[in-house]
Amino acid sequence: MIQPQTHLNVADNSRARELMCIREAVPNTPLERSEVITAVIISTRKELKRDNGMIIRYDDNAAVVIDQEGNPKGTQIFGAIARELRQLNFTKIVSLAPEVL
Amino acid sequence: MISDIVNVIFYLGNCVLLVNLRRMRLEKCWFCSSTVYPGHGIQFVRNDAKIFRFCRSKCHKNFKMKRNPRKVKWTKAYRRLHGKDMTHDSTFEFERKRNRPERYDRNLAENTLKAIKKIDKIRSDRASDHIKNRLKTGKVQRQKEARKQLEQGIHLVKAPHALAQDSSLCLPKIKVNVSQAQTEENQPMEE
Numbered sequence: 607m608i609q610p611q612t613h614l615n616v617a618d619n620s621r622a623r624e625l626m627c628i629r630e631a632v633p634n635t636p637l638e639r640s641e642v643i644t645a646v647i648i649s650t651r652k653e654l655k656r657d658n659g660m661i662i663r664y665d666d667n668a669a670v671v672i673d674q675e676g677n678p679k680g681t682q683i684f685g686a687i688a689r690e691l692r693q694l695n696f697t698k699i700v701s702l703a704p705e706v707l
Numbered sequence: 708m709i710s711d712i713v714n715v716i717f718y719l720g721n722c723v724l725l726v727n728l729r730r731m732r733l734e735k736c737w738f739c740s741s742t743v744y745p746g747h748g749i750q751f752v753r754n755d756a757k758i759f760r761f762c763r764s765k766c767h768k769n770f771k772m773k774r775n776p777r778k779v780k781w782t783k784a785y786r787r788l789h790g791k792d793m794t795h796d797s798t799f800e801f802e803r804k805r806n807r808p809e810r811y812d813r814n815l816a817e818n819t820l821k822a823i824k825k826i827d828k829i830r831s832d833r834a835s836d837h838i839k840n841r842l843k844t845g846k847v848q849r850q851k852e853a854r855k856q857l858e859q860g861i862h863l864v865k866a867p868h869a870l871a872q873d874s875s876l877c878l879p880k881i882k883v884n885v886s887q888a889q890t891e892e893n894q895p896m897e898e
Contacts, residue, residue: 649752653749658745658746659745659746659747660745660746660750661748661749661750662749662750662751662752663749663750663751663752664751664752664754665751665752665753665754666754685754685756686752686756704756705756707752707756707758
């Protein structure tokens with residue numbers, strides 16, 4: 607369960623190492639300060655349920671830094687990624703991912 | 708073995724809805740090796756992208772406790788390792804994981820379903836025979852008798868001449884040192 611104050615690992619090669627969640631971003635709202643960045647969560651320790659009854663859980667809470675359009679800031683992504691990202695139109699992230707589970 | 712059903716078309720009134728159905732696969736629980744049916748259990752993805760599937764929370768919790776399934780008595784891994792259950796059998800060849808989807812062929816599907824039933828029965832019969840043999844009493848006695856029979860009857864298997872030449876067939880000869888009786892030679896001390 608990612609909530610404000612949650613620390614997330616960063617799974618790409620943008621220079622961020624760890625993020626702290628401050629709020630859930632409403633899509634398409636501009637951000638005020640420059641230290642605050644948007645990131646998309648790619649894996650959670652809390653299980654997520656799928657429609658086919660599969661329940662999947664990852665080893666850590668990880669996120670990928672993205673810009674306003676949803677394109678990743680980094681060029682590489684490490685670790686496995688949840689398949690849900692494809693349905694949410696983060697196609698660039700999905701294509702960079704080494705493994706989509 | 709189970710073919711892919713890729714597209715199922717639903718008719719809803721006037722519109723046509725195309726639904727992509729995922730292929731179903733029966734997995735094995737990482738901890739206890741039982742089958743995990745769809746809708747059951749939890750999958751855990753480790754950071755190195757290795758997937759661990761569990762059939763129920765019992766196995767999942769044992770995994771979280773870092774228990775080794777080869778040491779936990781009720782798992783299949785333990786039982787196979789310690790010879791409690793059958794390990795090598797030709798019926799296991801049929802259950803190999805295949806990653807190529809087969810084109811749907813009605814005859815193939817029908818024959819496969821029949822074969823699954825039959826193979827299952829054969830496998831479980833052999834497995835229960837294995838357990839029955841293991842639990843039979845007098846195992847030590849039978850082994851002793853077998854050993855004795857081998858010693859006495861080895862000439863039925865191989866000619867004595869061949870036996871003498873091939874030392875691996877004989878039981879090893881044990882040399883026992885017997886001290887020579889020297890009571891006569893020992894002179895009593897002169898008085």
